[in-house]
Amino acid sequence: DAGVIQSPRHEVTEMGQEVTLRCKPISGHDYLFWYRQTMMRGLELLIYFNNNVPIDDSGMPEDRFSAKMPNASFSTLKIQPSEPRDSAVYFCASTTSGMALGGTQYFGPGTRLTVL
């Protein structure tokens, strides 16, 4: 079975450009999470969805960040405009209600974003 799929795997862009990160969760999973990982701050939850509805976006750093989940098999995280401090690895993860109780989340391979 395919795991969580993220694209692109690497993105290098210039400050001020729009960046769109994409995620396909595992089929049948009803929770989807977006995380950001940096050396300084570790792994931080940005936003999560349940049944395509955003539940908690308190981790979204500012209005430059937005996330959507138009259907059960696709989500995007957009940064506009991007800044050098947005450079990080962005992970998408998915799980089911039952597995969530057991702390299980399945992470994608991540998108390594560099903003110059």
Next chain:
Amino acid sequence: RKEVEQDPGPFNVPEGATVAFNCTYSNSASQSFFWYRQDCRKEPKLLMSVYSSGNEDGRFTAQLNRASQYISLLIRDSKLSDSATYLCVVQGGKLIFGQGTELSVKP
């Protein structure tokens, strides 16, 4: 104060050594606790849950002390393949990850 705190390490140990990682959490209402493992430049993966009574999975033993808000992970007979970053995770609704403890097992 961070919600979940870990010693970042790195812990450099020889093969066969026993190594212990500690973690503290600030929210006494936290419900569940886990250890995740993250290999270099890879995604985190669930290693094991942590129960108040303590639990073992092969060479790995996890313990929870709710009164002290303290979690531990013990690795016995460490292998080269155990080299990774170990993330302490606390659940109170969503998962809160510690920054991780890096382990390097040397031949």
